[in-house]
Amino acid sequence: MNRTDRLYALVEELRAVSPRARPARELAARFEVSIRTVERDISALQQSGVPIYAEPGRRGGYVLDKSMTLPPLTFTPAEVVAVAVALGRAKDSPLASHARSALRKLVAAMPPPEGATARDLAARIHLVVEPEPYPRVSKVIERALLHRRVLRIEYEDRKGDATVREVEPTVFVGGRGGHWYLVGMCRLRQDVRVFRLDRIRRAEETEEASPEHSLDRFSMEVPNVILWNLDLG
Incomplete structure (x- = not known):
């Protein structure tokens, strides 16, 4: 986990337990870093305006201000x-x-x-499922989508031929055959391409910002897959 992801995760961890405090040693164990690293991260968050304060005492630790948390949820x-x-x-x-x-x-x-x-x-509830393994490169692709960065991938086609490509990632899609795909603008082919995740041998997130592309065009280009989209509204 890089520092940016860890800073975000720290805030979410404190938000989840607020108004209770979380000791630095527990945070260090949670994120597999030293206590000193946690203290530096908390200091950086405080300097950026995140309302985190230290609560003294035997059960003390770091606390995120209640105004930054959700009200109690009454899930059964x-x-x-x-x-x-x-x-x-x-x-x-x-x-x-x-x-x-x-x-x-x-x-x-x-x-x-x-x-x-x-x-x-x-x-007392058991699920009997046989999911397709989720390729390790998917984590890299997730970050590239989140950060809107260009991807550099090594891709093997159905004939077994491998090519290195730069891709402007746009969406994940779930296929009717049970596979997951990445859809994006392939700079090598200068066109929209669909990449099956289990055929991506290697993926690297570059520092280059990825241009925006309209999803309407992508849905027309890939008729054999279902766009993976969640409505959170």
Whole structure:
């Protein structure tokens, strides 16, 4: 995890437990860094205006101001397990690791009795699925999409021939055959191309900003796949 991602994750971790404090040693263990690194990160966040303060005492630590947190959520144990089931069926999809993190925060925010009930109910539900393995290069592609950066990939086509390409990534898509794809503007072909994730041997996020492309054009170019899109409104 690079420093930018860690700073964001620190804020989200403190937001999830607020108004409780999180000791520096626990944060250090959570992000696999030293306590000194956590202290430097917290200082950087404070200097940038994030309302984090230190709470003294035996149970003290760092606290994110309540105004930066969501009000209490009244999920029932069954509702939480329903969310867990949905995430379980999508565990090999884009941003799956972030979904698991969100679920942990949701359970942690529940009162202890309801949290225990949710864990007990979840233990009695089993999913029988055979998902396609989610390629490691997907994490690099996720970051490039998030940061809107050009990707450099080594891609193997259906004949086994490999080429190195620069791609302006636009969307993840879920195919009817159960595969995941990256759709973007291929600079080598000077046109829209669809890249199956399990055929991408290597992926590197460059420092170059990726131009914006209209999704309408991409949906016309790739009729055999379903655009992976979530409405969060």
